[in-house]
Amino acid sequence: MVAPVESHRLPLEACGDRGRSSPPRRRPWPRVRFGGTVGEAAALPRRVARQLIVTRPRRVPSLIVLLQAASEDRADLALADFGPDQIRWAIETGLGALLRRSTAKDPKAGMSPLWPLLQGADLTARITIGEQLDALDAIIRGCASTAPPLTLLKGMSICEQYYPEPHLRPMVDIDVLVDPVALAPVESVLLQLGYGRRSQNPPEFYETHHHTTPFRHPQTKVWVEVHRGLFPVESPLGSDRIFGPDNLTAERRPAEFRGRPVNRLSDELQLVYLASHWASNLRRVGGMVAMLDLIYLLKNARAIRWERIFDWLAGSVASSYVYLLVTYLDRYGLVELAPEILRTLSLRQRSFGRTNLRILHALLDRYVTSGHDFGPLLTVRNFEILWKTLLLPGRPSQNLLRALSNRITNTVPLT
Template identity: 25%
Template sequence: MSSRFVFADLPAEDRLLLLCARIDLSAGEREALAQLTCEPLAWDTALSGAIRQGVTVLLYHHLRTLGAAAIVPAAVLERLAQMHQVVQLQVMRQRFEATRLLGALHAADVPVMPLKGLALRESIYPDPALRPSGDIDLLVRAEHVRQAESALQALGYLPDETYHPRAWYRPANSHHLVPYRLPGRDVQVEVHWDLAPPEVHLPADVEGIWTRAVAGQLAGRPVWLLAPEDLLLHLTLHASLLSRFLTRLHHLVDVAETTRHYAQQLDWGRLAERARRWDGQRYLYLILRVADELLSMPEVRQALADLRPTGFDEALVTAVRQRVLAMARLEPHEWTTDYLMTYALAQTAGEKLRVLWQAMFPSRERMAQLYDLPSESRRLAGYYLVRPFQLLGRYGRHVAFLTLAKRPHFP
């Protein structure tokens, strides 16, 4: 069973971030936040934690609404204000470019579906600046990919081949085109034809997604929006499997706010069936459980019993919850520990072997990052030879424990 979670037992800095990790505060939450800001707080620790968790704008929003300027150190408040201003400018640039791009795609008769940040901040978040995003993600049908690419090029976008050459981005390797950047604007666009890369073997029903999509508008342009069940399932998968369990608070905020927004529309039975078809039920249940424990989601509690997969190990909830909280204090770390979480959730021997292979032999670009070498260095070949032995020494006992005892146990 998962260990009992007690909010009051957390460090004050963690409680501060969790209280602010939402769009709106209830009267009780507002009072709790006011009391918490009067406690001795390591504000520098809270600030660095908010940065790592991706919730600086929400922290600033609630502190400013609370009128905490007299309590929060001036340097911390100034830093938060600066980051908020940067996000506002970034959002303005992205919205302007999204308007241009969506207009061009509409003129070319290309149906388009915004994904992740762009879609959420227009439909879920009342203030777009509360939901920063690094790029613009768009889903188009496979037969329209080249038309969408031509539209990008006509608007002045250039392919970013930092990680792979343009020709590498094809269905055998990727689920989107080469990223495109607009020189001088710091805007990146990814055009997707699927929701997940082929390496994760996620049987998402893309044609069904288009069939169920809802007509809408974004920046005054016609778009298609994910049906609520598809949106929530995609967000939980993105927070777990697709991010290799680098799950941070901002992922859970998206899940919680989407659930609250569509509380009266979500068909939980339909969602459970779709999750089973996508082989994503364990990820859906796990992320909803963790989000409920950390951010309080009474909207999901009645449905959780029906969503729970057969044989689900409750200790995974504790492991992921602790991992999310630890992200506030961890420097960016090696992905292999995240592969362990994916390995624990893999259900077949084939899935487990794929996870191990990806951990031992990542892409050349990732190897260059891990070993601080240029991606063209010949020395990388030697590191590919020694890496399996390095990982065996460092994580072998954890993999053995997961394989033989079938219980989550992480370093």
């Protein structure tokens, strides 16, 4: 279990004159579990109210300081300020290379007994991304005469576009989006390059899925997913107009990969897609990667067309996903956003109010950012139920009551 460390508070300069994006100052005593006020707790049944109130000073989750370093492009963190469990969690959750980069100027880093482990994680990340980028280059060259330019998705798109170094962005596979008429030619190229279809699901499963059967190369072990869409058609996100074929066509942007033509999603659609993919399929391990994606995207993109995003999110299930991730980053001053942007995003979503939002933020603090293990009461399954319940479309109060009725909220020691 990874214990939060008090010394990992954000530096004082992070709480300076940065406007709305600075971490909000809250009185440490008394605290109300779920972030509500004492008055709000009084309106609840007495049994529930007693379980909500806690008296505990607020702590900054252990790896928030690492995201802060990414946001500020710092390399002067001291590795000794991270405990062994925190270093291991950073590596396990995909941020080992970022921790190595963020402590590059620490002259005492090599004295840590975990330095070889961190060095190994960084080297592994460099080798892995090198193989993946080389594999993508071979696929693009093979498809040049048989298919339109591929559209790069998720990590394979953003790692070279906005990350300072591609290996800082871990990814399991290469994701590319192709037109339906180009599916057969692209898959034929993959087979010619030595890839084979690998999946535990039957072929029928992928007939209506948003990507075809995954491909894996036997020598390089690189995985490739050929997408016909961004989400399964039968899912709420898959039927959303934001991710429909017309909007995908309109939001493709011509780009280059090693001098060859490709497409990328517009910054706006990429932001909504990354947040939606993250929130709709959250995993404890790797759950910080999308946070890092948005930090680098919002930091390095030229100008985000927020009005375009506001228009898309009106009545969309994706509105809650975007608002959740953006507000979590804003809570710790990891992104710079004008107050009116957050206000408008809040008005677009209908899944949760202030209390629901703070519950979700607390879940992220404890299990994703700090890396605590699940227990016998809040199991992986119960976590997923709680997460999905609070994100359901509908009245926030109803979602909160559903979560309380499951009684699993009582097992979450929220800070």
